[in-house]
Amino acid sequence: MTPTEQLKIVIVGHVDHGKSTLVGRLFHDTGSLPEGKLEQLRRVAERRGVPFEWANLMDALQSERDQNITIDTAQIWFHTARRQYVIIDAPGHKEFLKNMVTGAAQAEAALLVIDAHEGVQENSRRHGYLLHLLGIRQVAVLVNKLDLENYSAARFQQVENDYRAWLKTIGLEPRVFIPIVARDGDNIATRSGKLGWYDGPTVLEALDGFSATDRPDHQPLRMPIQDVYRFDHRRILAGRVEAGVIQVGDKIVFSPTDKTSTVKTIERWNAPATDRAAAGESIGITLTEQIFVARGAVAAHEAAPPYELSRFKARLFWLGKRPFAKGRNYKLKLATQELECFIESVDQVIDASSLAVVSRKEHELFVGRHEVAELTLRTRKPLAFDVHADIAPTGRFVIVDEFDVAGGGIIIGDNYPRRTHDAGTKSDNIFWSRGKVTPQQRAARHGHPGCVIWLTGLSSSGKSTIATELERELFNLGRSVYVLDGDNIRHGLGSDLGFSPKDRAENIRRVAEVAKLFADAGVICITAFISPYRADRDFARKIMPAGRFIEVHVNAPIEVCERRDPKGLYAKARAKEIKEFTGISAPYEPPLHPEIELRTDQLSVSESVARVLEHLQLQDDSSAISI
Amino acid sequence: MDHLSKLENQSIYILREAFNKFEHLAMLWSIGKDSTVLLWLARKAFLGHVPFPLVHVDTSYKIPSMIEYRDRLVREWKLQLVVGQNHAVLEAGTTFPNGRATRVECCGTLKKDALQQVLAKHHYTGVIVGVRRDEEPTRAKERYFSPRDKNMEWNVEDQPPELWDQFKTDFAPGAHIRIHPLLHWTEVNVWEYIERENIPVIPLYFANGEGLRYRSLGCAPCTAPIKSSARTVSEIITELRQTRTPERSGRAQDQESEDAFEKLRRDGYM
Ligand SMILES: Nc1nc2c(ncn2[C@@H]2O[C@H](COP(=O)(O)OP(=O)(O)OP(=O)(O)O)[C@@H](O)[C@H]2O)c(=O)[nH]1
Ligand SMILES: [Mg+2]
Numbered sequence: 001m002t003p004t005e006q007l008k009i010v011i012v013g014h015v016d017h018g019k020s021t022l023v024g025r026l027f028h029d030t031g032s033l034p035e036g037k038l039e040q041l042r043r044v045a046e047r048r049g050v051p052f053e054w055a056n057l058m059d060a061l062q063s064e065r066d067q068n069i070t071i072d073t074a075q076i077w078f079h080t081a082r083r084q085y086v087i088i089d090a091p092g093h094k095e096f097l098k099n100m101v102t103g104a105a106q107a108e109a110a111l112l113v114i115d116a117h118e119g120v121q122e123n124s125r126r127h128g129y130l131l132h133l134l135g136i137r138q139v140a141v142l143v144n145k146l147d148l149e150n151y152s153a154a155r156f157q158q159v160e161n162d163y164r165a166w167l168k169t170i171g172l173e174p175r176v177f178i179p180i181v182a183r184d185g186d187n188i189a190t191r192s193g194k195l196g197w198y199d200g201p202t203v204l205e206a207l208d209g210f211s212a213t214d215r216p217d218h219q220p221l222r223m224p225i226q227d228v229y230r231f232d233h234r235r236i237l238a239g240r241v242e243a244g245v246i247q248v249g250d251k252i253v254f255s256p257t258d259k260t261s262t263v264k265t266i267e268r269w270n271a272p273a274t275d276r277a278a279a280g281e282s283i284g285i286t287l288t289e290q291i292f293v294a295r296g297a298v299a300a301h302e303a304a305p306p307y308e309l310s311r312f313k314a315r316l317f318w319l320g321k322r323p324f325a326k327g328r329n330y331k332l333k334l335a336t337q338e339l340e341c342f343i344e345s346v347d348q349v350i351d352a353s354s355l356a357v358v359s360r361k362e363h364e365l366f367v368g369r370h371e372v373a374e375l376t377l378r379t380r381k382p383l384a385f386d387v388h389a390d391i392a393p394t395g396r397f398v399i400v401d402e403f404d405v406a407g408g409g410i411i412i413g414d415n416y417p418r419r420t421h422d423a424g425t426k427s428d429n430i431f432w433s434r435g436k437v438t439p440q441q442r443a444a445r446h447g448h449p450g451c452v453i454w455l456t457g458l459s460s461s462g463k464s465t466i467a468t469e470l471e472r473e474l475f476n477l478g479r480s481v482y483v484l485d486g487d488n489i490r491h492g493l494g495s496d497l498g499f500s501p502k503d504r505a506e507n508i509r510r511v512a513e514v515a516k517l518f519a520d521a522g523v524i525c526i527t528a529f530i531s532p533y534r535a536d537r538d539f540a541r542k543i544m545p546a547g548r549f550i551e552v553h554v555n556a557p558i559e560v561c562e563r564r565d566p567k568g569l570y571a572k573a574r575a576k577e578i579k580e581f582t583g584i585s586a587p588y589e590p591p592l593h594p595e596i597e598l599r600t601d602q603l604s605v606s607e608s609v610a611r612v613l614e615h616l617q618l619q620d621d622s623s624a625i626s627i
Numbered sequence: 628m629d630h631l632s633k634l635e636n637q638s639i640y641i642l643r644e645a646f647n648k649f650e651h652l653a654m655l656w657s658i659g660k661d662s663t664v665l666l667w668l669a670r671k672a673f674l675g676h677v678p679f680p681l682v683h684v685d686t687s688y689k690i691p692s693m694i695e696y697r698d699r700l701v702r703e704w705k706l707q708l709v710v711g712q713n714h715a716v717l718e719a720g721t722t723f724p725n726g727r728a729t730r731v732e733c734c735g736t737l738k739k740d741a742l743q744q745v746l747a748k749h750h751y752t753g754v755i756v757g758v759r760r761d762e763e764p765t766r767a768k769e770r771y772f773s774p775r776d777k778n779m780e781w782n783v784e785d786q787p788p789e790l791w792d793q794f795k796t797d798f799a800p801g802a803h804i805r806i807h808p809l810l811h812w813t814e815v816n817v818w819e820y821i822e823r824e825n826i827p828v829i830p831l832y833f834a835n836g837e838g839l840r841y842r843s844l845g846c847a848p849c850t851a852p853i854k855s856s857a858r859t860v861s862e863i864i865t866e867l868r869q870t871r872t873p874e875r876s877g878r879a880q881d882q883e884s885e886d887a888f889e890k891l892r893r894d895g896y897m
Contacts (some may be wrong), residue, residue: 002632035871060764062886071784077813084630086811098788101769105790134790138752226640227647238672241641269674270824280628282639295647296653319788331791398793404793405788433707470849491801 006289007212010107012100014121016114018144019214020070022182022534026052029189038111044389048500049266049567058089071096071581073103082208092123098319104131106267109138109210116155117148120162126353126493132172133315135392140206145179153197166423169355176206216280219243220304222394224335225297234527236267236284237293241277242393254297255384256308258546281550292595296337298384306384308396313414315374320406329495334397339383387413410435442522446480450519452544455555456531458583460561462600466554469609474524481524484511505536512540519548533590552612553594556601560581631820632852634812641771641808642672648796651754656681658693659844660828661757665809666819667826678706683744686737687717688846693771696829711745713737724848732885739896743779755806761813763875765889769807777801779895814874815867822860834858844873
């Protein structure tokens with residue numbers, strides 16, 4: 001019977017130290033080469049008039065064989081009596097570090113190869129550091145090409161001492177050091193007479209000595225939502241359990257929005273029905289209360305939620321062609337969350353091959369290619385995350401620069417506050433005075449709790465029209481509702497303000513505070529403001545209780561808005577009679593995750609209103625605005 | 628978790644990422660065992676549904692029973708099928724073996740060019756393909772999300788980094804992404820899964836009365852059956868666990884020259 005346990009091993013080390021040769025030889029010596037493969041490789045070498053190389057088994061690209069170098073990482077399978085192995089060969093050349101990282105990030109254990117003649121080199125050290133950063137703790141070091149050093153035990157010992165000292169500084173303790181001659185198969189699958197002084201394990205024995213890592217069931221639950229499906233009448237939240245266990249009946253909180261609900265069912269197709277799913281399982285769940293949850297939310301148990309902050313410390317490696325620079329915006333991807341992010345401060349840049357701190361004047365401004373750094377990052381909206389050392393899958397992220405994944409990082413510990421209840425308050429001495437009428441009593445009087453429906457969009461996109469129609473509908477349904485409209489507010493509450501970014505921010509801040517008071521009084525408050533800046537809208541959201549702020553993106557292409565132009569404002573803006581006009585001479589930052597998007601170029605007014613009403617209905621039960 | 632469930636869960640994750648990220652998404656279905664397992668995994672991922680079209684690149688040289696089998700599954704599983712074909716070269720009659728094209732050139736026009744035409748016609752920007760790393764050495768270097776430029780070319784020397792299941796989902800206009808949810812499966816895994824899930828596969832994979840079966844299915848002129856007595860899925864698994872013959876040894880186009888297949892794939896072949 002073939003064993004089914006599988007372990008992924010990456011082979012790393014400096015260029016030309018014999019990694020691919022080791023793989024070729026390992027396959028040959030364990031009888032794992034396909035029939036005819038060896039003969040084929042020999043024939044090709046002969047025809048091309050070059051010496052036969054074991055490395056050609058892995059170096060499959062013509063460009064790799066031409067230069068005798070590995071460019072891209074490759075994977076190949078073999079098995080021992082104990083288990084199956086996926087061998088991931090990584091390139092040693094610095095130029096291809098991103099391919100090395102790609103290979104190593106998938107591995108559970110590593111073999112690090114060092115040429116006995118050349119000794120410890122730049123990438124022996126850099127790869128060791130990156131293995132550690134990527135979280136690989138099982139490492140065996142192979143001291144190769146001892147034929148070039150007369151199979152000397154002393155030379156082996158010297159390389160071992162050198163490299164051990166380095167690994168110690170980064171906190172990595174290798175399992176074993178093995179003297180080998182990869183090309184000839186010494187100490188690979190069988191013990192070598194020429195290295196008779198060595199009595200430790202062979203490479204094959206070292207592999208079988210590694211243990212398979214399993215998914216962390218014992219950790220707190222983390223299930224990042226990947227998608228929401230509505231193939232039939234049900235809303236199914238799809239995702240993979242990254243840590244812990246989820247069960248039917250569990251009360252679940254979704255971060256970073258803090259909405260709660262209870263797991264009703266666990267969904268799978270053509271699989272035995274169970275009411276439980278553990279780390280590693282890709283499942284779907286349905287909820288008892290229909291709350292609004294979208295991709296990116298992280299499901300957790302209430303007792304142990306992730307952090308929800310927009311500022312954190314990280315250790316990062318950079319692979320991009322352009323440096324990671326302060327003052328620019330990037331996309332951060334963590335589990336299924338995608339957020340805009342930027343550097344707050346670069347605290348330290350490290351040369352991973354020497355651990356030396358890179359001291360250049362501009363070191364506070366950017367992280368260069370192949371450098372490692374400790375830095376403080378900020379996201380535009382709160383991010384749900386964990387410290388990598390606690391829960392790895394929600395403690396690591398990548399940075400996308402334009403179209404490319406250009407760097408990766410892990411979140412390191414700091415004194416992060418739990419939950420945001422203490423954020424956003426200005427002074428400890430101002431208290432919110434609570435009257436004798438409770439929010440529950442108000443809600444009972446009105447038949448619903450208050451909330452803010454925040455319409456945002458370009459001028460002429462249809463905000464006011466939708467706001468007034470929606471108000472009429474809700475009023476007819478017996479709800480308490482009131483519209484705060486941009487033009488009206490500017491006549492009074494904001495009459496001292498202009499249209500500079502600063503004044504716009506202040507205007508929106510006032511509106512947000514007033515809307516909050518309306519909502520607190522139990523009214524459904526609809527606001528209709530361009531509110532072009534994300535940060536301003538996020539403020540309005542932040543001061544509201546979770547679930548009581550509904551951002552509606554009233555979205556029509558600018559051409560359409562310009563064509564409508566009932567007040568002739570676009571024409572004036574084009575003629576430069578109005579300065580700082582949103583969409584023409586001032587920016588509009590569309591919402592990244594609005595609760596509702598209304599394409600008013602495609603929907604009629606009544607269709608748009610119906611969508612908002614439908615959304616309000618979804619929020620029934622606990623958060624009940626229910627119409 | 629057993630090894631097949633691990634493979635399955637990873638593939639489901641990839642399929643769901645693809646579905647979330649690509650508005651114009653399609654899956655290639657060659658009717659063979661791999662793409663049929665892929666189709667099954669899609670039903671797992673989307674809870675019984677297949678929410679995107681299946682593209683079958685029909686070279687017209689496929690073994691006839693493959694088409695019958697295809698049409699039956701389309702009916703039974705309620706699939707949306709798009710058939711692509713390079714009519715121009717078929718009409719010109721230049722294809723292998725009767726025309727002057729070599730096997731590799733023939734693959735280039737009937738499969739790669741036909742695929743390019745379908746992609747352009749339907750504006751697909753994400754294409755799910757059932758290739759595996761253990762099939763042949765250039766596929767061993769593939770990514771799960773693998774970009775192709777506007778000429779369909781694969782820049783294998785400069786592939787995107789891929790770590791922690793964060794995939795390349797941002798790309799320049801005109802480019803498209805090949806998504807490979809089966810990359811980490813081996814040939815034996817595919818059969819073990821077919822056995823576990825009881826997935827219907829085309830009977831050409833089982834030994835006939837003359838002791839021959841197909842191990843890999845392609846066009847009739849370029850695909851040879853192997854000697855085998857395996858008549859059931861579990862007999863195939865036993866046979867594969869012992870064999871040291873490579874899977875695609877029956878595919879003649881791979882053997883035309885040393886780097887024939889690498890060139891084909893660089894140009895946009897699956
Ligand atoms: N003398 C001697 N040469 C060896 C040994 N192992 C490998 N080599 C030679 O070292 C050279 C480089 O080997 P590769 O296996 O390609 O090295 P690599 O580490 O895979 O290189 P990259 O992947 O490009 O980083 C080849 O010419 C091998 O033949 C050995 O044990 N002894
Ligand atoms: Mg190599």
